[in-house]
Structure formats: structure tokens, C-alpha cells
Amino acid sequence: MKYYAGIDLGGTYIKCGIVSADGQLIIKDKIPTGSERPYIEIAEDMAKLVKSLEAKSGVTVEAVGIGSPGTVNSKKGIIVYSNNIEWENVPLGDCIGNMLQIPVFITNDANAAALGESYMGAGKKFNSIVLITLGTGVGGGIVLDGKLYEGGYSAGAELGHTVIRMKGEKCTCGRRGCFEAYASATALINSTKAAMKKNPESLMWHICGGVIDNVDGKTPFDAMQQGDKAAKKVVNEYVRYLGEGITNVCNVFRPDAVLLGGGVCAQGETLLKPLRKYVKRNIFGGVAYAPVKILTATLGNDAGIYGAARLAMCGLNRN
Amino acid sequence: MKYYAGIDLGGTYIKCGIVSADGQLIIKDKIPTGSERPYIEIAEDMAKLVKSLEAKSGVTVEAVGIGSPGTVNSKKGIIVYSNNIEWENVPLGDCIGNMLQIPVFITNDANAAALGESYMGAGKKFNSIVLITLGTGVGGGIVLDGKLYEGGYSAGAELGHTVIRMKGEKCTCGRRGCFEAYASATALINSTKAAMKKNPESLMWHICGGVIDNVDGKTPFDAMQQGDKAAKKVVNEYVRYLGEGITNVCNVFRPDAVLLGGGVCAQGETLLKPLRKYVKRNIFGGVAYAPVKILTATLGNDAGIYGAARLAMCGLNRN
Numbered sequence: 001m002k003y004y005a006g007i008d009l010g011g012t013y014i015k016c017g018i019v020s021a022d023g024q025l026i027i028k029d030k031i032p033t034g035s036e037r038p039y040i041e042i043a044e045d046m047a048k049l050v051k052s053l054e055a056k057s058g059v060t061v062e063a064v065g066i067g068s069p070g071t072v073n074s075k076k077g078i079i080v081y082s083n084n085i086e087w088e089n090v091p092l093g094d095c096i097g098n099m100l101q102i103p104v105f106i107t108n109d110a111n112a113a114a115l116g117e118s119y120m121g122a123g124k125k126f127n128s129i130v131l132i133t134l135g136t137g138v139g140g141g142i143v144l145d146g147k148l149y150e151g152g153y154s155a156g157a158e159l160g161h162t163v164i165r166m167k168g169e170k171c172t173c174g175r176r177g178c179f180e181a182y183a184s185a186t187a188l189i190n191s192t193k194a195a196m197k198k199n200p201e202s203l204m205w206h207i208c209g210g211v212i213d214n215v216d217g218k219t220p221f222d223a224m225q226q227g228d229k230a231a232k233k234v235v236n237e238y239v240r241y242l243g244e245g246i247t248n249v250c251n252v253f254r255p256d257a258v259l260l261g262g263g264v265c266a267q268g269e270t271l272l273k274p275l276r277k278y279v280k281r282n283i284f285g286g287v288a289y290a291p292v293k294i295l296t297a298t299l300g301n302d303a304g305i306y307g308a309a310r311l312a313m314c315g316l317n318r319n
Numbered sequence: 320m321k322y323y324a325g326i327d328l329g330g331t332y333i334k335c336g337i338v339s340a341d342g343q344l345i346i347k348d349k350i351p352t353g354s355e356r357p358y359i360e361i362a363e364d365m366a367k368l369v370k371s372l373e374a375k376s377g378v379t380v381e382a383v384g385i386g387s388p389g390t391v392n393s394k395k396g397i398i399v400y401s402n403n404i405e406w407e408n409v410p411l412g413d414c415i416g417n418m419l420q421i422p423v424f425i426t427n428d429a430n431a432a433a434l435g436e437s438y439m440g441a442g443k444k445f446n447s448i449v450l451i452t453l454g455t456g457v458g459g460g461i462v463l464d465g466k467l468y469e470g471g472y473s474a475g476a477e478l479g480h481t482v483i484r485m486k487g488e489k490c491t492c493g494r495r496g497c498f499e500a501y502a503s504a505t506a507l508i509n510s511t512k513a514a515m516k517k518n519p520e521s522l523m524w525h526i527c528g529g530v531i532d533n534v535d536g537k538t539p540f541d542a543m544q545q546g547d548k549a550a551k552k553v554v555n556e557y558v559r560y561l562g563e564g565i566t567n568v569c570n571v572f573r574p575d576a577v578l579l580g581g582g583v584c585a586q587g588e589t590l591l592k593p594l595r596k597y598v599k600r601n602i603f604g605g606v607a608y609a610p611v612k613i614l615t616a617t618l619g620n621d622a623g624i625y626g627a628a629r630l631a632m633c634g635l636n637r638n
Contacts, residue, residue: 071604080608128471144468152447153609156573161603163563165496166484175566175601177484244482247494252571254475282494284480285390289399290472 005050005061006116006309008109008301009068011035011084014042016049017302018057019309023120027057028305035085042085043092047099063103064096065311067112067304074154077106105311107150109304111157113297114141115148116307117259121299126256130249131297132159134188134262137172138180138245141307142253148311160184164244179248182241185217185264191237192220195230203228217264225270239271243278250292251284261297268296324369324380325435325628327428327620328387330354330403333361335368336621337376338628342439346376347624354404361404362411366418382422383415384631386431386623393473396425424630426469428623430476432616433460434467435626436578440618445575449568450616451478453507453581456491457499457564460626461572467630479503483563498567501560504536504583507553511539514553522547536583544589558590562597569611570603580616587615 001020008015010033017028031049033042046066054060070082077093079085097104107115114123114131123129127146133139140159142149151157160180161173168177169187181187192215196204203223208214220238223231246258258279265271276294280287299306320339327334329352336347350368352361365385373379389401396412398404416423426434433442433450442448446465452458459478461468470476479499480492487496488506500506511534515523522542527533539557542550565577584590595613599606618625 071608073608081604149463151571151573152575152611153573155604155609156569156571158570158603161570162481162567164482164485166487166560166563168485173603241485244485248481250475251477251480252470252475254470254472256471284477284492285400285474289390289392290474292471 003059003061004309004312005053005064006112006305006307006312007046007050007064007066008112008304008308009033009046009066009085010109011069014046014049015301015305016046016053017305017309018053018059018061019306019313021313023306025302025306026059027053028302029053033085039087039090039092040095043095044099047096050100061102061312063105063312063315064100065112065308065313066092066096066104066106067109067308068092068106069109072106072108072154074105074107074150077104079106103312103315105315107148107154107308107311108157110139110141111148111150112141112307112311113139113261113303114143114307115310116299116303116305117261117297118143118146119310120306121303122259122295122297123257126293128253128255129257129259130159130253130255131259131261132246132249134183134185134242134260134264136184136186138184144253159245159249162245162248164241164248179241179245183238183245185262188217188220188234188238188264189215192234195220195234199230202230204231218266221267221270236274239274239278243275243282246275246294247279247282250279254290255292257293257295259295259297261303265296272296322378322380323628323631324372324383325431325624325626325631326365326369326383326385327431327623327627328352328365328385328404329428330388333365333368334620334624335365335372336624336628337372337378337380338625338632340632342625344621344625345378346372347621348372352404358406358409358411359414362414363418366415369419380421380631382424382631382634383419384431384627384629385411385415385423385425386428386627387411387425388428391425391427391473393424393426393469396423398425422631422634424634426467426473426627426630427476429458429460430467430469431460431626431630432458432580432622433462433626434629435618435622435624436580436616437462437465438629439625440622441578441614441616442576445612447572447574448576448578449478449572449574450578450580451565451568453502453504453561453579453583455503455505457503463572478564478568481564481567483560483567498560498564502557502564504581507536507539507557507583508534510556511553514539514549518549521549523550537585540586540589555593558593558597562594562601565594565613566598566601569598573609574611576612576614578614578616580622584615591615
């Protein structure tokens with residue numbers, strides 16, 4: 001059996017796992033990123049982490065895959081720009097490749113997660129899936145006919161940065177009205193707080209112990225389930241925005257499934273049921289001919305590791 | 320030399336051309352569609368048109384490609400649904416294949432046009448292009464690494480039906496705020512008329528001879544060039560909407576070039592210059608790393624013929 005290392009490089013942690021050629025995650029570990037350090041030190045830690053997992057598990061890996069935040073030049077293995085780790089033109093691929101003397105492949109972290117879900121998660125039985133991760137921002141990853149689609153120069157698939165409401169809310173990317181500005185967990189929390197300020201009698205205050213900074217993505221859902229009207233309005237509006245963005249994705253890619261990741265998805269059917277209804281009503285040409293499933297992702301925080309390992313497995317074919 | 324027939328099936332005309340394996344359109348002709356007739360009669364006319372062009376040019380074609388309006392199941396050669404010709408589940412591929420006894424390949428008309436521009440038009444020197452056709456509606460066609468991308472079940476690439484302004488203008492697809500509802504020639508004409516009604520002194524009235532129904536996509540551009548302020552506002556607003564939709568396309572596909580087709584593009588640099596500026600300012604991560612050219616299409620009404628012929632050339636590989 002052959003083995004591959006998958007690294008999920010984040011602003012806070014470097015997570016690494018070893019995945020066998022038949023898709024089993026046999027060992028994993030994480031260490032702090034220390035993102036303020038020179039990149040060469042971070043790269044050294046990444047290589048050491050791979051080595052230590054090899055030693056602990058007793059296997060040798062054939063190649064390493066990395067999911068990195070920011071814009072990645074996959075062909076050259078360069079992190080072109082990352083806001084998260086403040087990197088610019090870092091030749092991470094060559095760097096780690098020289099240390100380990102095995103092939104290294106890099107993609108954007110959202111892409112890696114999508115490839116992971118497609119390989120061993122909720123997308124396993126589908127040809128084409130789009131993963132939309134609802135976190136601080138909205139990440140997009142696209143797998144078409146089993147292959148990762150990164151856009152030209154690996155700089156596409158920025159689904160969070162497509163405008164759904166022109167002249168709307170300010171987005172971190174500089175535009176107004178991006179999908180991310182409405183469908184991220186951050187956006188949900190902001191609109192929850194706004195609704196609470198407007199509704200001092202809302203149950204949401206009780207749920208977060210009277211402290212508005214305790215609000216999280218669960219708050220409006222919990223209050224809604226207890227019959228709070230203001231919370232229901234927040235959730236309904238959130239579903240509409242999310243539904244609008246997902247419908248756009250469906251009309252462009254018409255994937256077999258759209259998978260949702262991120263903490264908000266813990267709501268499961270409470271979120272999915274109205275979303276499916278919204279998309280069914282709005283998708284181009286209806287769903288009789290080419291239906292699209294809407295499901296939650298299943299690999300959680302390991303999606304990036306699985307995807308990065310899969311990238312290592314398939315190399316530039318990116319299956 | 321081998322030869323291939325390309326058919327551009329429209330609601331009004333059936334256009335057909337024969338293209339050589341080196342990309343030369345050697346002969347073309349068109350006949351009325353007569354779209355109210357049974358489909359078998361239309362298919363017979365299509366086959367006869369191919370035969371007559373073969374006879375006139377003295378060559379024999381290897382295969383036929385067809386660009387058809389509506390949703391097309393490319394794999395099965397079936398027109399699933401066409402609003403334009405009022406067809407549902409028409410097995411056009413088998414039908415014409417049986418008549419001519421050569422392979423027949425079908426795709427959506429917007430896809431065929433994109434493949435044509437990519438093959439012999441403005442997209443010739445690029446790997447990946449997106450063609451956006453600004454007509455009665457907004458058509459989208461996507462060519463990635465030289466291959467036509469139609470979305471799952473060939474039902475994607477509906478770029479005109481992605482919402483850019485939620486809760487905005489009503490679209491023909493049933494949603495509100497679609498790119499098509501703002502960037503089509505129809506939308507431009509509507510907003511021109513609205514501006515004229517608000518501005519009885521506008522030069523636009525003069526340009527269309529005082530008759531509002533004479534307004535076309537040129538009207539606001541002509542008036543703007545003569546210094547009319549209301550017209551300038553109409554054009555600026557149109558550019559913003561178009562720019563917003565194009566920026567979305569760039570952030571998803573990051574193609575080498577976005578090509579614009581349709582009558583409005585006759586405006587050339589008057590339209591392109593402010594558009595480029597808009598996209599440059601709004602595209603994700605700026606244009607230093609992965610720039611996207613914005614150009615007008617060059618094959619005009621022949622794009623569909625070239626693309627359909629190219630489809631015939633490459634068959635299901637769809638290069």
C-alpha cells in the first residue's frame with residue numbers, strides 16, 4: 001500500500017495527516033503555525049511534522065499535498081499572496097520538496113477541502129460537487145468530473161466573492177454585496193446582533209446571557225426553535241441569501257451536489273430544508289432534468305487533510 | 320482535408336456552414352426555421368441544407384455539429400427543452416444522424432458560439448475564455464483549456480441567470496435581479512426608454528425621431544457622444560451592471576479573456592474602456608497575478624457555425 005501526507009496550513013495551526021492509497025486517514029497531528037515567523041521556519045516545521053508522523057506510523061509517504069490559505073500558483077507551488085499568513089510569492093513547494101526529497105503539490109485551502117469531501121466525504125458518490133464553506137468568510141471549492149477546478153492560474157473558484165446584491169454590504173475584498181458579505185458566519189452573527197438591538201425583548205438576549213458579544217451562529221437558530229420571531233426573521237433572511245448564492249452556483253455548474261461546510265451546518269435539516277425549497281423554486285429550468293442535491297459536508301476539520309493527501313496521490317492530474 | 324458541417328439553429332433561421340479541418344469556413348447558407356412545424360420537418364430541412372452545401376462545394380462532411388437554443392442533453396443529442404422553438408425532449412441528434420448516416424453532436428447555441436470564438440475568433444490565442452452574448456437575453460459560453468464546459472448534464476453555463484442584484488428587476492427565468500435583467504440589450508433599451516420618459520429634453524428623443532419605440536442599443540451611446548447627460552447616465556449604469564457580472568465571472572473562472580458578443584459590442588472601445596477599468600478595480604486580488612483580457616468577439620453571426628463545426632470535429636472530446 002502507498003501512503004500520502006496531507007497538510008492543512010492555517011493561520012493558527014498546521015494540521016497534517018497520512019492517508020493510505022485506499023483513502024484511510026491512519027494518523028494525524030497538529031502544531032501551532034507561528035505565522036509571524038519567517039516562512040522557512042514554518043516550512044521546516046511542516047517537513048518535520050510529516051517526518052514525525054512517518055516515524056510514529058511506521059510508513060513512508062510518496063508525496064505531500066498542501067492546502068494553503070490565499071492565492072496559490074499550483075503549477076509552480078508558490079503562495080502568491082496570503083492575507084492570513086501575510087505571505088507574498090513564497091516558494092513553499094520547492095522549499096518543502098527540497099527538505100523531504102519527495103514531490104509536493106499545493107492548492108488553496110478551500111479547494112483542498114472540496115477535493116477531500118469529493119474523495120472521501122459527502123461528495124464520494126458524485127461526479128461533480130461544489131463545496132461552500134460558511135466560516136469567517138465564504139470559501140468555494142469545485143470538483144468537476146472528479147477533478148479539482150481551480151480556475152485560470154489557480155486563481156478562480158472565489159465563489160464567496162461573487163456579488164449577489166450590488167451596492168450592498170461591504171465585503172473584505174473591497175467590493176460591495178458579495179455572497180460572503182451575506183452568507184458567512186460573520187454576516188449571520190452581524191445580522192443577529194442588529195436584530196437584537198432592534199428587539200430588546202428578543203429571546204436571543206436571554207440565550208447569550210445578555211451579552212451581545214456572546215452571539216454565535218447558533219444563537220438565532222436556538223431562539224427561533226423557542227418561537228422567537230426576530231430570530232426567525234434573521235434565519236429566514238440568511239436562508240434567502242444563502243439560497244440565492246447557491247442557486248447562482250447551480251446555474252453556472254449544475255453540479256450533482258452542493259455541499260455546505262462550516263459551523264453553521266451543524267443546524268442540519270433546519271438549515272437544509274428551507275434552502276432546498278428555495279433553490280428548487282429558483283434554479284434555472286427547474287429540477288426535473290438535472291437535479292442538484294444540497295447536503296452538509298461530512299469530514300469536518302479533516303476535509304483539508306484528506307483533500308491535500310488526495311492531491312499528493314494524483315499530482316498534477318488532480319483527480 | 321476533412322470537412323465538417325456546423326448548424327446554428329435559431330428561432331427564425333437555420334444557418335449552416337462547412338468548415339475545413341484547418342478552420343476555414345468554405346461555404347454557408349441559411350433557410351427559414353419555420354419553428355411552428357413538427358420537428359421532423361425541421362430536422363429534414365437541416366439534413367437537406369447540409370446535403371445542398373456538400374453538393375455546391377463538392378466536399379463530403381465527416382460529421383455534423385449543431386448549436387441549438389434551450390437546454391440540450393449533449394450526451395444523448397436531445398433538446399430537453401427550448402422556449403424559442405417550443406420543443407421538449409426532441410431526439411434531434413438521432414433524427415439527423417439517421418438521415419445523413421454520419422455522427423451528429425449537439426450543444427446549446429451559446430456554448431457553440433463560445434467554442435467558435437475560442438477556435439477561430441477572438442479567443443484563438445487563449446486557453447480559457449468566457450463568451451458573454453448581450454442580446455435579447457444574456458448568453459454564456461465557457462471554454463476551459465480549449466474544451467467546452469457545459470456544466471453537469473450540459474445544463475450549466477447559464478451565466479445570464481446568476482443574480483447580481485437580489486430582489487431587483489424581474490427576469491424571464493422567474494428570478495429577480497439576474498445579470499440578464501440588467502446587461503441584455505433588452506435591459507439597456509428599457510433603461511434608455513425610462514431615462515427618456517424622465518428627461519423630455521434629452522437628445523435621445525431627437526435621435527430616435529421622437530418615437531420611443533425606435534430606441535435601440537445604439538441610442539444612448541449616440542446621444543452620450545453628443546454630450547447628452549441623461550444618456551451618459553444610462554451608459555454608465557449599464558457599464559456598472561455589465562462590469563459587476565463580468566467581475567463575478569472572472570472571480571469564478573479567472574479566464575484568460577472574457578469576450579463580449581451581440582450588437583451592443585459594436586460600440587467597441589467606448590464600451591470596453593470603462594468596463595476594463597471597472598473590472599480591474601473590482602476583481603478579486605487585483606490583476607497583477609492573473610490578468611483577464613476583455614475583448615469583443617470577432618466572428619459575429621458565424622460564431623455558432625464555427626463552433627458547431629468544431630464540435631463535429633472533436634466530437635465528445637469537445638476540444
